[in-house]
Amino acid sequence: MLLDDVQDLQSFIGFIDGLRRDSEDADRKEALKPAGPYSSGWNGWENGSISAFLERAVAWTEDNQGGDPAFLADENPWKAAARIIYAGKYYE
Numbered sequence: 001m002l003l004d005d006v007q008d009l010q011s012f013i014g015f016i017d018g019l020r021r022d023s024e025d026a027d028r029k030e031a032l033k034p035a036g037p038y039s040s041g042w043n044g045w046e047n048g049s050i051s052a053f054l055e056r057a058v059a060w061t062e063d064n065q066g067g068d069p070a071f072l073a074d075e076n077p078w079k080a081a082a083r084i085i086y087a088g089k090y091y092e
Contacts, residue, residue: 006082015082019089046090057088 006015026042035041047053061084065071072080 003079003082003086006079007076008078012078012082016085019086022089040090044090046092047088053088055088056091057084060084060087060091063091 002018003015006012022043023045026045029035029042040046041048047056061071072083075083
């Protein structure tokens, strides 16, 4: 499930499950061949722990909001939530 496909609860759940599978795949690859300290990690995972993942999702939102209280307000709320969660994967 791609981020752009998220429109409702069911597609949001599919997105989260896809993200989980992507993380599991990255973990398997990392176990076989570590990506290295200066790499973004397998499958683009910058933040491997749940605390780092959530912290970066919050940081992405705060950094991109730029004081605009309407940030993401025009977007479908399920897609906006998915976009915030997805940022936890890659945002440094």
